[in-house]
Each structure stands twice: as structure tokens, then as C-alpha cells.
Amino acid sequence: MGHWAWENNFGSPVLLIVNMAIAPWRSYLASALKKNRTQPHSRYFQLATVRSDGTPANRTVVFRGFLEDSNKLKIITDARSQKITEIYIRQWGEICWYFTNSREQFRIAGNIIVIDANYENSQLQRARELTWQELSDNARIQFAWAHPGKPRANPEAFSPPQPDENKPLDNFCLLLFEPVKVDYLRLRGEPQNRTLYVLDEKGIWDVVEVNP
Amino acid sequence: MGHWAWENNFGSPVLLIVNMAIAPWRSYLASALKKNRTQPHSRYFQLATVRSDGTPANRTVVFRGFLEDSNKLKIITDARSQKITEIYIRQWGEICWYFTNSREQFRIAGNIIVIDANYENSQLQRARELTWQELSDNARIQFAWAHPGKPRANPEAFSPPQPDENKPLDNFCLLLFEPVKVDYLRLRGEPQNRTLYVLDEKGIWDVVEVNP
Numbered sequence: 001m002g003h004w005a006w007e008n009n010f011g012s013p014v015l016l017i018v019n020m021a022i023a024p025w026r027s028y029l030a031s032a033l034k035k036n037r038t039q040p041h042s043r044y045f046q047l048a049t050v051r052s053d054g055t056p057a058n059r060t061v062v063f064r065g066f067l068e069d070s071n072k073l074k075i076i077t078d079a080r081s082q083k084i085t086e087i088y089i090r091q092w093g094e095i096c097w098y099f100t101n102s103r104e105q106f107r108i109a110g111n112i113i114v115i116d117a118n119y120e121n122s123q124l125q126r127a128r129e130l131t132w133q134e135l136s137d138n139a140r141i142q143f144a145w146a147h148p149g150k151p152r153a154n155p156e157a158f159s160p161p162q163p164d165e166n167k168p169l170d171n172f173c174l175l176l177f178e179p180v181k182v183d184y185l186r187l188r189g190e191p192q193n194r195t196l197y198v199l200d201e202k203g204i205w206d207v208v209e210v211n212p
Numbered sequence: 213m214g215h216w217a218w219e220n221n222f223g224s225p226v227l228l229i230v231n232m233a234i235a236p237w238r239s240y241l242a243s244a245l246k247k248n249r250t251q252p253h254s255r256y257f258q259l260a261t262v263r264s265d266g267t268p269a270n271r272t273v274v275f276r277g278f279l280e281d282s283n284k285l286k287i288i289t290d291a292r293s294q295k296i297t298e299i300y301i302r303q304w305g306e307i308c309w310y311f312t313n314s315r316e317q318f319r320i321a322g323n324i325i326v327i328d329a330n331y332e333n334s335q336l337q338r339a340r341e342l343t344w345q346e347l348s349d350n351a352r353i354q355f356a357w358a359h360p361g362k363p364r365a366n367p368e369a370f371s372p373p374q375p376d377e378n379k380p381l382d383n384f385c386l387l388l389f390e391p392v393k394v395d396y397l398r399l400r401g402e403p404q405n406r407t408l409y410v411l412d413e414k415g416i417w418d419v420v421e422v423n424p
Binding site: 041095 | 253259260266267270271302304305306307308310312317319357359360361364370406420421422424
């Protein structure tokens with residue numbers, strides 16, 4: 001979707017980042033994922049949303065990669081979970097992603113799109129299907145378990161038949177998290193380094209170094 | 213502050229938890245801290261609050277222990293930081309504390325009290341002082357650094373004289389996080405186990421096992 005354009009106005013090549021290009025903070029995130037790749041928890045982050053009563057909610061979720069060539073992070077959830085109710089009301093969240101090995105933190109604010117079974121866009125329904133197909137059997141079967149958050153069900157409610165690996169269950173939702181602001185902190189360094197990336201209305205990322 | 217009472221109504225000892233006693237989820241948290249103690253990041257958690265515009269904020273902070281015999285978690289922050297502005301408006305937050313080694317998550321919701329330099333309570337001012345004294349020199353000097361979040365200052369702004377180790381700088385704040393709800397998830401286990409603890413108006417913790 002994004003592309004890079006080269007211009008020659010000044011006699012030398014100038015790199016322009018065009019709307020929807022890979023965001024400039026992505027290379028640092030990719031590097032952090034690489035540096036911390038031996039730790040499975042490096043793909044977990046904390047997602048904060050706001051409840052209908054105005055209080056914050058915060059939980060650990062798993063990073064499922066980016067949507068194709070976009071900057072949208074993929075997260076999965078159950079339509080029966082509390083967070084879906086919250087996100088339908090306020091499509092906004094803040095991710096806090098701390099890499100324990102390299103001591104880097106990405107705070108990522110942005111809006112959240114819920115791709116549920118009824119979402120009318122064939123391309124995004126296809127993305128939902130692909131995400132389902134990429135899950136392990138173990139991850140898929142949890143969508144057939146008893147209703148999350150309700151009083152503990154009998155053991156039988158946790159041993160359903162294995163769902164179809166090609167067709168997502170109706171309660172399987174893909175969340176697309178579209179960043180508009182990234183606060184990147186590196187704790188190694190004396191003093192620490194901190195960079196803010198803010199997406200402007202033209203789709204350009206403004207970058208500024210700030211005090212930690 | 214809390215105490216345990218034994219009664220003999222049924223011919224055998226019955227344990228009653230009296231108002232302000234150590235909360236029942238504390239032993240699981242203590243055990244998680246012990247199991248993960250080789251990892252310094254096991255004392256970090258993510259604190260979500262709500263900004264004045266109603267969007268969530270989320271960042272990693274360090275657990276500084278409990279206030280004396282209470283269930284209040286201690287966190288420190290800089291009066292110049294963004295989160296202080298948020299917390300003065302809405303004294304509420306949600307902690308997400310994930311233990312990477314033992315694969316346990318504590319989601320802790322509660323209200324937040326800011327003990328700043330002007331807070332009028334000598335006992336809590338004493339707690340603020342003690343917390344300052346327990347910091348490393350390295351942690352203390354950061355409160356004398358340039359204003360957090362402002363455009364990057366010159367290197368000199370990050371090499372101030374070492375502050376007095378006994379007397380907190382004016383911008384040093386102690387946050388007291390008072391839990392009212394804890395959602396405790398253990399990912400190990402098939403299916404996973406999840407327990408909700410909710411503080412009722414009498415100060416008693418209701419405990420219920422729920423579906424993961």
C-alpha cells in the first residue's frame with residue numbers, strides 16, 4: 001500500500017514518505033522484536049481502553065503482526081469478552097509494549113477497528129479468516145470454550161470439539177489498531193533517549209526528540 | 213492495621229478477614245514476585261489512566277512495595293510528568309502486571325492518591341520521605357533532570373548536582389494505588405484459571421472463580 005518516492009529537486013535524491021508508507025518508528029520496533037526474539041513474551045503487550053463508566057481497562061494481548069503493508073497492528077479477541085463492549089463504544093486505545101531484554105518501551109496510541117463476523121468488507125473478512133487460519137489449534141479451541149468472565153463452568157465446557165481450522169467461529173474478532181502517536185523510550189543510555197512520532201492530517205509522521 | 217480473628221461458632225476455627233486486613237490476593241502476588249524474582253522486570257507493571265480528553269494512557273512503572281501494612285501499592289512519579297495531570301483529574305487507574313516466568317497476570321483496578329510536596333498529612337509525608345530515601349542515587353537524580361516530555365535539552369541539563377538523599381525534591385511524588393478489584397489469571401493450566409476479587413462496601417473481598 002505505501003511506497004517510497006525519490007525526487008531530484010536539489011540535485012541529489014531526497015526521500016519522501018508518502019501517505020500510508022511504512023511509519024518511521026517501524027524499523028525500531030522490528031529491531032526490538034529481533035533483539036528480544038528468544039523470549040515469547042516479547043510479542044505480548046498491554047492494551048488500555050476506556051470502559052463505558054469512564055475508568056481505564058488494561059490487559060495483556062498478543063501481537064499478531066501487521067495487516068499486510070499497513071501500519072495497523074493485528075490483535076485477536078472474543079466477541080464475548082468485556083473489551084469488545086468497550087471498544088464498540090470508544091474505538092481508541094493505548095498500547096504499552098515493554099521489551100524486557102533491550103529495555104525499550106513503545107507507547108502507541110491509536111484507533112481500533114473491530115472486524116467481527118458481520119463486518120462488511122470482503123478484504124478485511126479475508127484478513128480475519130487468514131488470522132484464524134494462522135492460529136494454533138490450542139488458540140483456536142479457546143473460542144469454543146465457555147463464556148469468558150462468567151462464573152466458572154464445568155470441565156466439559158472446556159473440552160469442545162476442535163473447530164474448523166479454515167472457517168472462524170462467529171465470536172472470533174480481529175482488531176486492527178491504527179497508530180497515530182508513538183512514544184519510544186530507550187532506557188539504556190545515560191540519560192535515556194525518547195522520541196515522539198505524531199501522525200499529522202496529511203499522513204506524515206512528525207518526529208521530535210524529547211526529554212525522558 | 214489489619215488483623216485476623218478466630219471464631220469458634222462451629223466447633224472448629226473459622227478465619228474471618230476484618231476490614232483493612234491483608235487482601236486475599238496478596239499471597240498470590242507475593243508468590244508470583246518470589247517465583248519471578250531473578251528478573252528485575254518482574255517488579256515493573258503497566259499503569260493505565262484516562263486523559264482529560266477521555267482517551268486512555270498506558271506506561272510502565274516500577275512497583276515500590278506496599279504502604280506499611282495496607283494493600284496500597286507505592287509508585288513514584290515526577291510532578292512535571294503528564295500522568296500527574298491525568299491523575300489529579302481522575303484518581304483512578306488499572307494496573308496490568310504480567311509475570312513472564314510463571315505466566316500469571318494481575319489486573320488491579322483502584323483509586324490513586326497523589327502524595328505531592330503539599331499534601332497535608334504528616335504520616336503520608338513521612339512515607340513520601342522514606343520512599344525517596346530508599347531510592348538509588350541514579351533514580352533520585354532523574355528528578356533533577358530537564359522537564360520530562362519537553363524538546364530535548366542540552367546534555368548539561370542531565371548532569372545536575374546529586375540531590376539531598378534525605379529530603380525529597382519538590383517535584384517528587386508518591387502515588388498510592390488502592391485496589392478495589394483484582395482479576396487474577398494463571399495461563400498455566402488447561403484450561404487456565406481465573407479468579408475475581410472485588411472489595412465490597414464493608415471492606416470485605418468477595419472472591420469468585422470465573423471462566424478464563
